[in-house]
Amino acid sequence: MSRVARARAFVRNTWRGLTSMRTALILLFLLALAAMPGALLPQRSLNLPRALDYIEAHGWWGALLDRLQFFDVYASVWFSAIYLLLFISLVGCLVPRTVEYAKALRDKPVLTPRNLTRLPHHLSAELDTTPERVMADARARLKGWRLVETEEDDGARSVSAERGYLREAGNLVFHFAMLALIVSLAVGKMTNYEGQVIVVADGSEFCNAGTLGYDSFRPGLRVDGTDLTPFCVRVNSFEAKYLPNGQADSFSAGIDYQAGDELAGDTWTPYKLKVNDPLRVAGDRVYLLGHGYAPTFTVTFPDGTKRTQTLQWRPVDNLTLLSEGATKFDPPGVTDAAERRKRQLAVTGLFAPTALIEDKLLTSVHPQLSDPAVAVDVMRGDLGIDSGRGQSIFQIDQSLVDSGRLTRVARQNLRQGEAITLDDGTKVSFDGVVPWVSLQVSHDPTQLWVLVAAVTMILGLGVSLTVRRRRLWVRATPGDAGRTVVRVGGLARTDQAGYGEEFHRLAAQLLGRGAGSGGAGTSRRGT
Amino acid sequence: MPVNDTLATYSDWLYRAAALVYVFAMIFYTIEQAFTRKAKKSEFARELIGAGAPTTPDTPAVGRIEEPAGAGKPERFGRIAVALTVLGALLHLGSIVTRGVATGRAPWGNMYEYGAATMFVAVVAWLVLLRKFDVRRLGAFVLTPVVILMFLGGTALYTSAGPVMPALQSYWLVVHVSAAILSSGLFLVPGVVSVLYLVKVRHDANPAKFAKIGPRLPAAESLDRLAYRTTIFAFPIYTFGIICGAIWAEAAWGRFWGWDPKETVAFVAWVVYAGYLHSRATAGWRGSRAAIINSVAFALVVFNLFFINLVIAGLHSYA
């Protein structure tokens, strides 16, 4: 064999192997197996801190799993490889099957077998009629079946009938829809993005203008964040209802939005944003994901200048919404950077929407905002804000405390309206609370395609699992004294079960009532 | 929506009564089993014997086999067992309905309610199949997991009647979860039957194995067929349920698919069921292998309910 021929044979064999049913089956199970670790191990994409903790806690084993991409299963090389092979195998299966199906649609039903009694279903009777009349009757009764009639040598006539071609059509539709779904998902992965942002519900606005506006932003593979869909959202209010035991009953945020031409002017459309009820605007969706509280603090500096800030604190306990945070202030009128770094202030600690103070320890007993209080440390010194190092908006930089550059100057519990006066006469007051909402903006131009593909899949599946491909033959042979022996045979090409009833009904009709008593009919019964 | 505590209490009583009646039904099925010397020839067994056995062609081939007159003792026990199963199912239905009325919402908002409804579907599916297939002797095997799961549901997973969290206040709770309940309940039957198929095949190959139950099981082929036909009925419903979950997730969680643990295992189970359907059409995979795949798939469905809900934190952890 020449080299070329050998290479060609190799390619052909590989292709055949890859597109065989057995391979598809094995790939299917591999895919199932490969997806499993994603349910059992924490995934980076879902919960980064937990994934990192897990790796940390499991030493070399964690590190090894990490190297093998077990914490990014669905983006891993091996998962993608199986997925891709399955895709190829699917294409390789489908193309020839479609061609075959197109041919089968034009083919005639197979000729009537010599011996109908060998078939899984058969019945016969001798009737007082002619073969022509039997044939005419069969044609009439087999409406919707594909028929072919033949005249046989001994004067007998027969008809072969077949139906249920829709089964294969449904099957093909299902598989092609699955291909479409996979392709849509892949395109979606390229073009989608998802951003999250916290907005205080006091009329603050958020505009989908660039990635910097977000607290976190996850772009698709082909998204660089430069052309986000422009729209703006203004959050006016937030309302949460709770049951007495603290279980949430309903959340809703009153918002206004504008998009398109409205952005230039001051037209806003109101909307009630709720869980299960995202705002759909300009092809994107805005979700209400979470909520919390932003306490308002006012610092009155010794020279009388006031600074007021309302900044979100984050829940540390989702049941009671006990929250932590750090509201940071720059001293006014200090231009010298070094001087400023000695006199920055941070109000940090815990916030409780329904406070319970026992032994000076603050806890929250209910998530509703009914009796708010804070337990705060006021820190003075260098907050490290202008060091260029990024820091959490919910915390102060502990290393600055450790190094003594930031020191605690007061610790106190405050109810709404109360204040602390510091040693230098600065007054810190806890003025009020505004709820905040966390919003998610999602952009996925292919999700409708995915839905259409999925619905098509299930329609195809329904057809292919309910329709049965089946055959029926009738042979009418002239008998003695002008009578005719009629034999009916049936065969289900797919699952045998269930054809029996239909066969018996049809055959009984063809043979006339009580036909069985006249002839030696037998049939295996199926259910 | 305030909860009607009286009705909720009735619901709990009905639940316990249903479980208890199922236990009695199981006992009667077992007695029938024990007294039946060897397998009656089932429809399928007859079919295997072949076309030689004449039957009257004008009796349509539906329904169960006519029992010979003067059915014996085991037969009577079997009938009592079925009657008890029906009674249990009625009590069970009562429990579900009263809980729904008591809470004023679809009664499947937490694991207890979900499990209760799923087991109800399994029992009803079983009763329906009983009319078509001659498999009454398998009753005890089907009711065993039902009773175990109901016991777990009524104790460890029990949740008192109450309203559900905001994410669940949607008509998708009705659509998505009822599809999940319907398909999982239906899957229970082929799950059990496939295991029995494996037992039967082992026994047929070597009569010394499973010598006690082997002879009392219906023919392997009939078990295979029962498993297949129930699975192809449940599989599209399962697919529908997953798609509805995805549609709901798009509205509730901000994306239609995110590999949340429950979604992942649903996907895995779906793929394995798809594998089962394909295996029956693939040379070398029919029979035992297919039955193993079907059992594994059902195990995954159960795993998805218990392990993923209770052990792994995910978006589905509402219980």
Ligand code: HEM
């Ligand atoms: C792609 C998205 C989703 C998939 C694939 C999915 C899948 C499933 C499956 C397979 C079950 C059956 C339970 C089992 O066998 O354990 C189930 C149950 C359930 N699903 Fe979903 N689901 C999705 C989205 C959702 C959403 C968005 C919600 C509600 C916000 C939801 C709420 C429930 C509830 C309440 C149950 C029944 C109780 C339970 O088992 O936790 N699902 N889901």
